[in-house]
Structures are given as C-alpha cells and as structure tokens.
Amino acid sequence: MRLPFPSSRQGRAWLLLLALAAALPVLPMPSYVFRLGALIFIYGSVVSSFNLLAGYCGVISVAHAGFFGIGAYTAGLMSVHLHTGFLTGMVAAALLTALLSLVVGFATVRLRGRYLIMATLGINEVINLVMFNSEFTGGPNGLPGVSFPELFGFTFSTTASLYYLNLAGLVLVTGIVALVVNSPFGRAMVALREDERAAEAIGIDTLRTKLVAFTLAGALAGLAGVFYAHNNQFVSYQTFTTDESFILLAMLVIGGLGTVAGPIIGVVLLLALPEALRGAALYRYFLYGLALAVVAPAWPAGLAGIRFRRRKGKSKPDLDRREGEAA
Amino acid sequence: MIAQQLANSLALGGAYALMALGFGLIFGVLDLIHWSYGDVMIAGAYLTVACLGGVSHSFPLLLAGVVVATTLVGVVVERLNFHALRDKPHMVILIASLGVAMVIQNLILIIWGPARRRFLVDVPFPPVHFLGVTLSGSRVLSIVLSVVVMVGLDLLLRRTRLGMAIRATILDRDAAILMGINRRFIMVSTFALGSALSGVAMLLLGSMYGVIFPLEGNFIGLMVFAAVIIGGLGSIPGAVLGGVIIGFSQTLSAAFVSVTYKDAITMTLLAVVLCIKPSGILGRPQEENI
Amino acid sequence: MSEALLEVREVSKSFGGLKALAEVSFQVRGGEVVALIGPNGAGKSTLLNIVNGFLQPTGGQVLLAGRDITRLPVHVIARMGVGRTFQKIRVFKGLSVLDNVRMAVRDQVGAVDVLLRSPKFVRLEREALERSHYLVDLVGLSDRAGDLAVDLPYGQQRLVEVARGLAGSRRLLLLDEPGAGMNDEEMDSLQALIRRIRREFEVTILVVEHNVDFVLNLSDRIVVFDHGVVIANGTPAEVIEHPKVIEAYLGGKHG
Numbered sequence: 051m052r053l054p055f056p057s058s059r060q061g062r063a064w065l066l067l068l069a070l071a072a073a074l075p076v077l078p079m080p081s082y083v084f085r086l087g088a089l090i091f092i093y094g095s096v097v098s099s100f101n102l103l104a105g106y107c108g109v110i111s112v113a114h115a116g117f118f119g120i121g122a123y124t125a126g127l128m129s130v131h132l133h134t135g136f137l138t139g140m141v142a143a144a145l146l147t148a149l150l151s152l153v154v155g156f157a158t159v160r161l162r163g164r165y166l167i168m169a170t171l172g173i174n175e176v177i178n179l180v181m182f183n184s185e186f187t188g189g190p191n192g193l194p195g196v197s198f199p200e201l202f203g204f205t206f207s208t209t210a211s212l213y214y215l216n217l218a219g220l221v222l223v224t225g226i227v228a229l230v231v232n233s234p235f236g237r238a239m240v241a242l243r244e245d246e247r248a249a250e251a252i253g254i255d256t257l258r259t260k261l262v263a264f265t266l267a268g269a270l271a272g273l274a275g276v277f278y279a280h281n282n283q284f285v286s287y288q289t290f291t292t293d294e295s296f297i298l299l300a301m302l303v304i305g306g307l308g309t310v311a312g313p314i315i316g317v318v319l320l321l322a323l324p325e326a327l328r329g330a331a332l333y334r335y336f337l338y339g340l341a342l343a344v345v346a347p348a349w350p351a352g353l354a355g356i357r358f359r360r361r362k363g364k365s366k367p368d369l370d371r372r373e374g375e376a377a
Numbered sequence: 378m379i380a381q382q383l384a385n386s387l388a389l390g391g392a393y394a395l396m397a398l399g400f401g402l403i404f405g406v407l408d409l410i411h412w413s414y415g416d417v418m419i420a421g422a423y424l425t426v427a428c429l430g431g432v433s434h435s436f437p438l439l440l441a442g443v444v445v446a447t448t449l450v451g452v453v454v455e456r457l458n459f460h461a462l463r464d465k466p467h468m469v470i471l472i473a474s475l476g477v478a479m480v481i482q483n484l485i486l487i488i489w490g491p492a493r494r495r496f497l498v499d500v501p502f503p504p505v506h507f508l509g510v511t512l513s514g515s516r517v518l519s520i521v522l523s524v525v526v527m528v529g530l531d532l533l534l535r536r537t538r539l540g541m542a543i544r545a546t547i548l549d550r551d552a553a554i555l556m557g558i559n560r561r562f563i564m565v566s567t568f569a570l571g572s573a574l575s576g577v578a579m580l581l582l583g584s585m586y587g588v589i590f591p592l593e594g595n596f597i598g599l600m601v602f603a604a605v606i607i608g609g610l611g612s613i614p615g616a617v618l619g620g621v622i623i624g625f626s627q628t629l630s631a632a633f634v635s636v637t638y639k640d641a642i643t644m645t646l647l648a649v650v651l652c653i654k655p656s657g658i659l660g661r662p663q664e665e666n667i
Numbered sequence: 668m669s670e671a672l673l674e675v676r677e678v679s680k681s682f683g684g685l686k687a688l689a690e691v692s693f694q695v696r697g698g699e700v701v702a703l704i705g706p707n708g709a710g711k712s713t714l715l716n717i718v719n720g721f722l723q724p725t726g727g728q729v730l731l732a733g734r735d736i737t738r739l740p741v742h743v744i745a746r747m748g749v750g751r752t753f754q755k756i757r758v759f760k761g762l763s764v765l766d767n768v769r770m771a772v773r774d775q776v777g778a779v780d781v782l783l784r785s786p787k788f789v790r791l792e793r794e795a796l797e798r799s800h801y802l803v804d805l806v807g808l809s810d811r812a813g814d815l816a817v818d819l820p821y822g823q824q825r826l827v828e829v830a831r832g833l834a835g836s837r838r839l840l841l842l843d844e845p846g847a848g849m850n851d852e853e854m855d856s857l858q859a860l861i862r863r864i865r866r867e868f869e870v871t872i873l874v875v876e877h878n879v880d881f882v883l884n885l886s887d888r889i890v891v892f893d894h895g896v897v898i899a900n901g902t903p904a905e906v907i908e909h910p911k912v913i914e915a916y917l918g919g920k921h922g
Binding site for chain 2: 110167176180
C-alpha cells in the first residue's frame with residue numbers, strides 16, 4: 051500500500067508544516083494564540099470541504115455555512131440533551147449533514163451559476179432562520195453547555211489539548227479531501243468544472259458527480275461543525291449566516307480555489323489578520339466584503355491558485371466569461 | 378379577517394412589485410443580478426434620514442429625497458461594481474458583487490450604528506374603510522402610489538425614446554447595440570431607473586413600518602429575489618406578479634401561520650421554485666447553446 | 668464491418684414553431700467516413716447533438732449497433748463508444764493537453780483500489796497515461812503535452828479535442844465542423860489525421876462540415892441537408908452531380 055504523497059516534494063512540505071504546527075505550543079506564547087490556532091484549524095476544515103465542492107467541482111453554493119452549522123448544532127444538541135460523547139456526535143452529525151446535503155444537492159443539481167447561488171442562499175437563510183427561531187435550538191441566545199470533547203476517557207479541556215485535537219481534525223478532513231481530489235473521481239470533478247457539456251461527452255456522469263461532491267462536502271463541513279461545537283462549548287446561529295457563507299467563499303477565493311493548500315492560506319489570512327488588527331471587530335465584515343469586492347477581480351484564481359498556474363498537470367479554474375455561467 | 382389580510386397583502390405587494398420591477402429591468406437590460414439592490418435602497422434611506430433630520434417632513438420632499446438618494450447610490454454602485462468590472466469573467470463579477478453588498482451593509486452599520494432608526498412619513502391619505510376592511514393611510518398610499526408609478530413606468534417604456542431603447546435592449550441586446558443605442562447611457566439610465574423605483578418602494582415600506590435598520594437590505598434583497606424568480610426573471614408582468622405574490626406570502630404567513638417563520642416560508646418558496654421551474658411563472662426558459 | 672453502426676431513423680426536431688429536422692433517415696456503416704453537409708441552418712449540428720444525446724428528437728429514433736439510444740443520457744452514450752468534438756471548441760482550458768486526453772480514458776478501477784493505491788491501480792494509471800501520450804502523439808502535439816490547453820492556438824485546440832474524442836471511444840467519432848477557423852495548411856493536416864485515425868483505429872467517423880471540398884476527398888459517403896431535410900445521400904461523385912444539391916448550393920458554395 052502506498053500513501054498518496056509523502057515521498058514527493060509537496061508531501062514533504064506538508065509534513066514540515068504539520069510538524070511546525072505541532073511544535074508551536076512548545077514556544078512561550080499567550081494562550082490566546084493557541085485558541086486562535088484551534089479556530090484556524092476548524093475553519094481550515096470547513097473551507098477545505100468547501101473547496102471540494104466549489105474549487106474542484108466548480109459548484110458555487112452559499113449554503114455551506116448552513117451545513118457547518120447543522121453539524122455543530124447536532125453535536126451540541128446531542129451533548130446537551132442526550133449527554134452523548136464526541137465520537138457519537140461526529141457520527142450523527144456526519145450522517146445528518148450528508149443526508150441533508152444530498153437532498154439539497156439533488157434539488158439544485160440542474161442549477162448553474164447565479165441561479166444556484168440564489169437557491170443555496172435561500173436554503174441557507176431557511177436553515178439559519180430555524181436556528182434563530184426554534185426554541186429547540188436555543189433560539190437567538192444560542193445553545194450553551196456543550197461538553198468538552200473526550201476520546202477514550204481523555205477529556206480535551208486545556209487550550210493546548212484542544213489545539214492538538216483540532217489540528218488532528220484538520221489533518222483528517224484535509225487528508226480526505228486530498229485523497230478524493232487525487233483520484234479518478236477528483237479528475238471527473240475537475241472536468242465538470244472546466245466544461246460540463248464536454249465532461250458529459252467523454253462519459254462522465256455529471257449529475258452523479260455533483261451529487262457525490264455535494265454530499266461529501268456537506269458531510270465534511272458537518273464534521274468540522276462537531277469540532278467547533280465542542281471547542282467553544284457553545285453554538286449560535288450567528289456563526290452560520292449567509293454572510294458567513296460569503297466569508298467562506300472569500301477565504302477560498304483569496305487562498306486559491308482548486309488547490310489543497312489554498313483554503314488554509316485563505317483561512318489564515320482572513321481569520322488571523324482581522325484578529326491581529328485589534329479593535330477591528332466592527333470592521334470585520336466590512337473588511338471581508340472589501341476582500342471579496344477588491345481581491346476577486348484582481349486575483350481571480352487566488353493566491354495559491356496563481357502560483358500553481360504554470361505547473362504541468364496542475365489545474366487552474368477556468369473563469370472564462372463566455373462559458374455558460376453568468377453573474 | 379381574511380379580507381383585511383388580503384387588503385394588507387396588496388399594500389405590501391405594491392411596494393414589492395415596484396422593487397421587483399426595478400430589479401427586473403436591470404436584469405433584463407444588463408443581464409445582471411444586482412446582488413446589492415436591497416442594500417442600495419436602505420443606503421438611500423439612511424442618507425435621506427441623515428440629510429433631512431429623520432423627522433417626518435413634507436411628503437413630496439421626502440419622496441423626492443429618498444428617490445434621489447437611492448438613485449445616486451445606485452449609480453455609484455453601477456460605476457464601481459459593474460462598469461469597472463464589465464470585462465471580467467462572470468464568476469468574478471458575481472463574487473465581487475456579493476462583496477459589495479457586504480461592504481454597503483457594513484458601511485451603514487459603521488456610520489450609523491446597529492440601532493433602528495425612525496423613518497416617518499407624513500402620509501397625505503386618511504384611512505379608508507370599506508366592506509369591513511380598514512386600510513391605514515400608509516397602506517392606501519402604497520396601493521395608490523405603486524399603481525401610479527407602474528402606469529407611469531409603462532408610459533415611459535412605451536412612449537419615450539429611452540423607454541423604447543430599454544425595451545429593445547431587453548428583447549435583443551446585440552441587435553440594439555448594432556442599431557446605434559448607446560450602451561453606456563442605457564446602462565446608467567437603467568440602473569438609475571431601477572434604483573429610483575426602489576426609492577419609491579422604500580418610501581412605501583417606511584410609511585408602513587416606520588423604521589429602518591442596517592442589515593435590512595439583506596432581507597429586502599432576498600424578498601426581491603424571491604419576487605422576480607417566482608414571477609419570472611426577464612418578464613415585466615412577471616416582476617409585478619412576483620412582487621404581489623411576495624406581498625401575499627409575507628402577510629398571510631404572518632397572519633395565519635407564524636410570524637416568526639414568515640420569512641422562512643417565503644425563502645422556501647424561492648428555493649422550491651428555483652429547483653422546479655427556474656424560469657418562474659411568466660419567465661422564458663433560458664436556452665443553452667451546445 | 669458492414670452492418671449499420673449508426674442508424675438515424677425518421678428523426679424530427681422542432682423548436683417551438685420551427686421545424687429544424689424533418690423525418691431524417693440515413694445509416695452509417697462500420698468503418699465508414701460519412702459527411703453531413705448543407706447550407707447554414709440546415710440542421711446538421713442539431714442532428715449531431717441528437718445522436719450524441721444533448722438533444723431529444725421530437726420524433727424518430729437513433730440506433731447504435733442496433734440498440735436504441737434515443738433517450739439515453741449523454742454520458743451513457745459516450746461510454747457506449749461515441750466521442751465527439753464541438754463546433755465551438757470545448758477543451759478543458761485550465762488543464763494541460765495531456766490531462767485533457769487523460770480525462771477521457773476510461774477508468775475501470777474500483778474505489779477500494781483507488782483509496783488504497785493498490786498495485787492494480789498503479790498499473791492501470793500507468794497504462795492510461797501511456798495511452799494518453801500515444802493519442803497526443805498521434806495528433807502531433809507531443810511537444811506541447813504539458814502546456815495548458817488555453818495557451819494553444821485555435822487549430823491545435825481542435826486537435827486536442829480530436830485526441831480527447833478518441834480517448835474513451837473507439838466506435839464512433841462525431842466531428843462538428845472540425846475545419847472551422849482553420850487555414851489551408853491546418854485543413855490538409857486535419858484531413859491526413861482523419862485518414863490516419865480511420866486506418867489505425869477502425870473507427871467510424873461522422874463529420875459535419877461546411878467546407879465541401881474538405882469532405883469530398885475524405886468521405887466514403889455524403890449526406891446532404893437542406894432546411895432540415897435530406898436531399899441527397901451517396902458517394903461524393905454521385906452527390907456532386909445531384910440536381911437538388913447544385914440547387915441548394917447556388918449562390919453560396921464554400922471553396
């Protein structure tokens with residue numbers, strides 16, 4: 051059995067990054083940095099899963115924050131009301147979000163471009179409205195009291211342990227994404243993104259490919275949601291609004307669509323930088339919007355995307371104006 | 378009771394019909410989804426309130442003010458968001474537009490804060506009673522003014538040169554350009570017209586509800602999407618129909634189902650129509666070239 | 668092979684009030700090169716799209732090796748051995764030439780093998796890559812195999828499409844105006860390529876073309892369309908003398 055990439059140069063770079071991240075807690079830094087780190091890892095997972103759908107498959111859905119949230123609320127509700135554990139929450143959340151994203155994917159499978167955005171926008175709104183209005187979910191005040199994650203008897207309650215747990219979560223999700231995209235199925239997704247009609251004409255079942263991508267991406271986002279819920283011990287609708295979906299899109303666009311590294315770059319930039327600019331809380335969304343409005347036209351493929359443009363075998367998403375999709 | 382709700386629905390529907398028309402015109406002429414349509418409208422409202430002091434003023438002044446303010450904001454957005462990016466790939470324009478919507482919303486938030494602001498209109502109509510139904514002055518205003526504006530718009534589209542240029546462009550953009558219609562002028566004019574319509578609608582909404590808040594544009598935008606999609610993108614009567622349907626959906630859901638979930642119901646309607654028949658009730662299905 | 672590989676039977680297609688195709692019937696025998704010609708708007712590309720599965724006819728049937736494929740989805744028809752090129756070039760722009768072709772090579776490997784990267788998977792991947800290289804070589808683009816398709820000149824992008832169309836499909840190749848936008852030199856090498864493909868792969872080819880000269884020397888048979896109706900069907904020599912054909916082309920023959 052051969053692993054996908056440890057022997058390649060790229061694989062070594064990944065391992066190095068991982069080692070650095072794992073070694074970071076050794077340095078004397080305020081615990082705040084590690085709390086931020088944990089959050090970066092969680093969002094890295096979410097955007098990675100979004101990358102699968104939007105970056106590789108070209109399906110721009112803005113319902114992704116909604117699925118992140120469904121995962122989070124599932125784990126949170128199960129922890130608070132049923133007192134189940136971390137792993138049980140993961141299984142339940144993954145299954146539920148997989149099922150729901152399959153349904154949404156099925157409903158929207160024939161929609162393209164702006165129509166798809168509108169439909170998924172409406173869907174995210176509905177999801178968010180339920181989170182906000184339903185007493186069951188705690189309503190506008192959210193759901194407090196989610197337990198710390200525990201695995202095999204060990205409870206992750208310290209900043210350092212949560213840091214490592216979420217890092218492991220990121221490795222898990224990104225690993226799955228990497229496996230999927232470096233496979234015949236991954237190639238089918240890319241072909242679909244580049245030109246759906248041509249992809250059909252070479253034998254790719256585009257409907258099935260889109261559905262699988264939707265389901266997988268949703269399930270992984272739900273999984274990330276579980277980590278989120280247990281990390282914060284609190285779940286609220288505010289984290290899963292349509293604006294948050296747009297922010298996920300911003301992170302993906304800036305970091306680089308269609309590359310495995312892109313999501314992480316985007317998350318680091320768009321999560322760490324605003325945090326670094328203290329007192330920017332009020333300006334946070336304003337900056338995100340500005341990022342989308344200004345960066346997207348300047349760098350359509352994103353930072354990581356552009357760097358990889360000329361490499362043999364690597365793909366850059368085609369954003370040609372004349373092909374199908376419209377604003 | 379039902380009759381009352383139906384009457385109220387018409388009032389709300391009138392306002393939404395105007396917005397759907399404005400949005401639909403921009404789409405029809407420019408093939409663009411104006412993602413920040415609602416935000417432009419609210420920005421115009423805030424500007425008007427800021428300039429006129431927020432106290433109920435003479436009706437014509439307020440009407441003129443909000444229409445002018447909204448149109449100005451609309452044209453600025455057109456220049457910066459759409460004209461500047463007109464040669465970029467569609468996806469880029471789309472993503473940038475989503476960003477612009479966020480920018481406008483949060484600019485309002487930064488400048489004026491999150492609290493609701495009063496938007497009071499001195500309505501020149503008394504309440505009307507008939508058949509057991511009571512229509513408040515503002516609702517009467519809404520129905521009357523929206524009909525008046527729609528008739529005016531119809532006249533503009535049929536009788537003026539600008540109107541005919543707009544209609545020609547909607548029917549066949551390339552042919553219209555070949556026939557010498559000035560593209561840039563049409564773009565700005567349509568945006569101005571679309572924004573102006575939302576300005577009137579803002580006045581109507583303001584008179585009915587009395588408050589504005591920064592993120593309202595988000596919500597309004599969604600309702601407008603629902604209206605044009607359900608009624609049929611690219612169809613002018615479809616826009617009116619869609620707007621009225623939304624008015625009914627919102628009012629009747631709030632009255633008979635649940636106030637908290639009225640928005641969810643309308644949103645679900647949007648999603649369902651998109652998934653079953655994206656061209657809506659009166660829209661033409663878009664053909665794809667193989 | 669001499670039975671009909673492709674049979675188009677009484678195919679009609681209406682778009683609203685416009686009747687694009689009216690009871691079109693013809694056959695293509697295995698190994699043949701058949702050209703569909705006719706003035707603009709005659710319905711040729713529409714027919715190709717119907718064969719391929721992108722459009723559904725309003726009447727009639729399409730049979731591939733005796734099997735009714737009229738209502739089958741595009742990807743199923745493709746997997747049955749039908750490949751094509753497009754009138755408006757549809758290469759995968761952001762991918763390299765080699766990857767474009769590689770996409771079309773069918774993968775017979777199961778998910779488990781993929782995930783575990785088994786020896787079988789590795790072998791199949793290598794074979795697929797070899798085949799892709801072979802096809803890229805065949806169309807004469809081996810020196811540009813690593814370049815992004817979007818960076819190639821128009822004529823060469825067309826060649827990428829041909830290689831890709833051959834990759835997964837060995838039975839029937841549909842070429843939609845392959846000569847469009849090409850200069851004389853490119854047309855000549857395209858002709859040579861088509862002949863070579865037909866020889867080496869024993870593949871049946873159906874070409875839609877505007878340029879009558881291009882297909883005259885290339886085809887075994889020519890089917891002539893005019894306003895959605897077949898007005899002639901025979902060898903190039905027969906067709907060129909046909910009175911209806913001459914009439915249809917009066918005032919607009921491409922040379």
